[in-house]
Amino acid sequence: MNTDLEMTVNGFKTILKAEPYENLRDLLRKSGYTSVKKGCDVGGCGACTVLANDKPVYSCCVLAAWADGKTIVTLEGLAKDGKLDPIQRTFMEKGAAQCGFCTPGFIMVSKYVVEHKPNATEAEVRKALGGNLCRCTGYVKIVEAVMAAKEQGLK
Ligand code: FES
Ligand code: FES
Numbered sequence: 001m002n003t004d005l006e007m008t009v010n011g012f013k014t015i016l017k018a019e020p021y022e023n024l025r026d027l028l029r030k031s032g033y034t035s036v037k038k039g040c041d042v043g044g045c046g047a048c049t050v051l052a053n054d055k056p057v058y059s060c061c062v063l064a065a066w067a068d069g070k071t072i073v074t075l076e077g078l079a080k081d082g083k084l085d086p087i088q089r090t091f092m093e094k095g096a097a098q099c100g101f102c103t104p105g106f107i108m109v110s111k112y113v114v115e116h117k118p119n120a121t122e123a124e125v126r127k128a129l130g131g132n133l134c135r136c137t138g139y140v141k142i143v144e145a146v147m148a149a150k151e152q153g154l155k
Contacts, residue, residue, distance in 0.1 A: 005068045009033070010077025018064035024050070025059035027067075028074060035075035035104040039133075046132030049105035050074050056109045058131075075104040078111070087111045087149045096145040098136035106132050110146045118150055125150075 002017040009016075009028075018027045025048040028036045036059055039047030043061040050059045051073040078085035084092070087110050097103040106129065113120060113128045120128065125146050126139070134142065 003065065005064060007067050007069065008071045010073055016064070020065075022064045023060050024052075024057075024062050024064045024067050024072075027064035028059060028072070033074045033076055037101055037104060039101070039105075044133070045102070046105045046109065047102055049108045049132065051108055051112060054112070056112045073108070075107055078107070085111065086152070087114055087145070090145040090149040090152075091142070094141045094145040094148060096137060096141040102132060102134040102136075106134065106142055110142075110149070113146055114149045118153075120150065122147060 002019060004015050005018050005027075006013065006015050008014070016027055016031050025036050025038060028050065029038065036050055037047035038060070039045035041060055043058045046058065048059040049056050051057070052067060052070050054071070078088055087107055091097060091103065091107060091110075096106075109129060109132055113125060117124065117128065122143060125143055129139070129142065129146070
């Protein structure tokens, strides 16, 4: 039986219908937020990372019902008025994406780092991104993009 869950997704209050054992990732994807990627299913890749009440969360590892009443942000919610979020821009400028499958998850955790750890060193940025895997880039450009966003004071 479906349950109605009320949450704010990307700034809009919404009611999403979830199956009892559905995880948040699958609920978001079926509701149209397809930036939330289905990678490993077990909390090992970070491709499904979203912000929940402003903190990065592996959405495959929490029940959809856990998000009831919470504020969720996915990649779709970052650009405003046709303008990319600054962290999206530095990812583009630094060429931090190749196939792009991991990119939404990386951008969500990077946004958290830029906003909440503005003084993080490169080593601390690498540690903060350590829960997200990329099979293409070798991580160098991803880290450069986050450092650039921090150095430019972008929020
Ligand atoms: S799909 Fe959620 S951590 Fe891999
Ligand atoms: S850009 Fe391909 S997995 Fe990261």
